[in-house]
Amino acid sequence: MNDSPEFVLGPALASGSPVVGGSKGLFGVPELSAPEGFRVAQEKALRKTEVLLELASQTPPGPQTVLIFDELSDALCQVADLADFVKIAHPDPAFREAAGEACLSIGTVVEKLNTNVELYQSLQRLLADKMLMDALDPETRRVAELFMFDFEISGIHLDEEKRKRAVDLNVKILDLSSKFLMGTNTPNKIGKHLLPEHLHRHFLLEGEHAIVDGLHAEAPDDWVREAAYKIFLYPSAGQLDCLEELLSHRDLLAKLVGYSTFAHRALQGTIAQTPETVMQFLEKLSEKLSERTLRDFEMIRGMKRKLNPQHAELMPWDPPYYSGVLRAERYNIEPSLYCPFFSLGACMEGLNLLFNQLLGISLYAEQPAKGEVWCEDVRKLAVVHEAQGLLGYIYCDFFQRADKPYQDCHFTIRGGRRQANGDYQLPLVVLMLNLPQPSRGCPTLLTPGMMENLFHEMGHAMHSMLGRTRYQHVTGTRCPTDFAEVPSILMEYFANDYRVVSRFARHYQTGQPLPKDMVSRLCESKKVGAAADMQLQVFYAVLDQLYHGKHPLGRSTTDILKETQERFYRLPYVPNTAWQLRFSHLVGYGAKYYSYLMSRAVASMVWKECFLQDPFNRAVGERYRREMLAHGGGKEPVLMVQGMLQKRPSIDDFVSALVSDLDPDFETFFMDSE
Template structure:
């Protein structure tokens, strides 16, 4: 069956797997409630979580990626029923009581190792979010708020992608063909950010971002509900709650981080905007004021003008085989780890082009498995992604449960004439996702609750972004980039051109991200908000970004990450800052330094989410 799980040889198997998991979980709940508080309590909680996650995480992947609808549907159902069970457990007073007894027993707690203590606290945190420590009335309120928030999130998310319609006569005739016609209306489904025609981008921006009253009230209710829930369970704001346990720890640190970043960027951002303005003046002298819809387009023009980085020039040097060889060689030099292709059993994979890699350490042996689902196929989502299918943990019998992950990319298939060739961007993404996979493989945590990438959001991207630095280093690239026909290495000046091109307008691009992150913080900060979300957007945009706010637009209504990253949108920036520091201090001098590789593994990767992230960074 799928991933070697015997039941999952057919869609119906999900029902069996799910029933088995639910049954086991009930037994474990009883056990947890009946034993005296001690390290075993945490062990049982983790076992409980593992049994449910092993089905839910696997199903979560299958429902997205399986080509067979029946499998997707069965997996969806399994996700739902496990999700319901998890909610039930998170509000189970007896179960919570068993953990609380442990946490309040100072003598037992002080005898536990730091990882076990942290995991116990993390489990408690899950209980608290559902308001379990509240009296009956408040708990009911918390449950209702949770339900309402979930609905609002789904509705908001859906509406962020919906097109806006406009009477076609409003637009000049010569640009109408850019949009989908529907009778007398035109549909504007996005920002058309790369369109060379300034007028098309302007029209798309103003129409696509035109405020929708329903979506506006949805957002306001979502933010207010999140705030109420956070306050109900004892936090000042939603941001305070969301940031507990992260690297940043609290909104104040995030604010300082973003401010500092913004200060350091501001001069360079100004320069970038000046360059873009000059370019706009050259191409469109009548109307040269730089507007928000110009930023992505003109930075692209500048990049292309300065450096010829046509992907077609680079692709032949980045065959998939060469890139994988490069990763293998890098990991073996840095960490003593090799990747071996392993034969799969019948029914183990969901598409015949999926490859299974065994990750093997030179002395420790097999560390885990990576399933590489790299190729495009109909219905497969177009996202590069890392999925944890099974977390690593120490089993009761002393064996280590090996982690299993999937890496999903959308690469073209090979043809008769050429192998799969990656653009520089795809190559960088492959390295990035492989960074997540290595985090999963090398996190040797006792508990799966904190396995590999199950760590604070603002730390999660550190290992993957660090891999991007390797992907852009000539010494690394030179080891594997070979022309697939001639075997010729990628010329050094082409690598430096690529790296230089990334610096063009990089400050302005990052400034935009700082603006989004700042907006996310304010929205999830002190309530009631001082102004409307649109006025806050306007103020923040002018203060933090620099390009003018455009009246009658409301970009925040398209800010889909507010749902999944509420109060944590800064995470990517902070991860990047840490990754950059790690690169400079540990690998910039010698990207193959084994001693540094070992130190990096020991201090950062090995702990997954089992150690306070800031301590890992200090290490």
């Protein structure tokens, strides 16, 4: 690590592992010192695949079968996962293009393997032998069942004609998904003569047209937000057809491989397990939120009347803007007041301190070799346990740059697993943020939201580092979606606890600690409009369930949207709009959008019942690692939650946890009781 001001991590971190000399390829993969190396890497993976396929067919059923399958998965994932990241994040177009080609190539191989009858039969022989299955340890048994599930959702258990139909449907679904995603971000345009002249300056003008590329949700002018909402969400016939065709093909595939709906197929193995449970959760949550949501809407409506008496009715384009006005007016939470206390170096020291006290883990800066990282400002952290030594590496791609996707996310580059020689394959992950570059004499300063996002993404990274599973197929965040977000959301609770924040938040110039009342105001401000925000998420999640449930005959997705909005959000549907055509999560989270709410419910329960009294309690931290982080996806998520909470939570428990977070005094309870 260099000692530039934006990322100084302190003496303990600066004394990390010795610098490795010489030059390497990306992430230390020798072949990837040039874009052409992706072809070499994938050919190497494919040769290994051929050897393992032969081995699988010759190996008698037993635990070795599962090891071969996992090694096969690992060989392909080591290229595909790395390429998935490089194709969107590398600044060099040649690298991005080569990575994209590698993704397509490996994806094609995976599709073929998912329909390889001989490979399927080698696993089937193991699962059909009850004595052999009973003799397997729980993790190996679960991984065997997960591999079989992957086979069956591809239709391999069907006869040849139906199997071909399943392959065709999968290919079509991938194509429709890609097409729909592109459409979610495509701007809409309108003849500029149709817009009042005073609105022209708010939109991009192109000849005789105004181009609208988003909702302009933060615009102070009601007319701008209304125009953006109506134009951006105006339905495209092509996008509407694409969505309805995508949902129809998903429904056909689910039925073909033995499920009554796509939602039943998607939810197998999750915390919720069935769409019926998800709907029960969402309906109960909606009922509990009802009065709070109405109060929020009345409060927001009051602010709208105060500022714009002629626009009294509350519309769907209003809550984000007026909630922000209310927060600013009541709590004075201007980000510029907080930023000087949240330098990036201070925040990283805070994370290091927290992980050290809770989990016995330290983050050490390590100088990457030449060619190992894709941009000179990417930092490499070694994650070291006080007794177990090196656990893995986190590559921190934190700073804004041209052509970098504007999203905060965690990427698994290589999963951890126990290797045949007994060594542990160390996990590699990337954390990608979009923080401002430091300026001369001033480090990178984070807003409270940026600081919280940093903690959130680092929660994913710790899950990856501490998921010390035998198999990479279930390592770290490779677990059901409604459990995968629990560790990251839990970190948000730490990021909002004054006892944690006070240990690292210091003014970068004066060294003054962040005043307690500023943290209190920040926490309280988040409650403004929070019930309405949660109600909106319930509406989205219900809509996702309905779209992927029993396929409605003769009803458009817009009809379903209108009915669902009126029942679960209560702000009026705006005629000639189709918000669902911008709902990109329908692709990646089909039937699982509820996962954010359920993960937050679990994280809330873990925080309140385990960490609220003492966020630095080492014994609780060790239990958290042992019960929840260590297993990745190698254990049923509900059992991990049960192990941590010492009880099996009910739907009512999940709902109560979410609703109690909205109480005005929740975060300040522990501040005032100190």
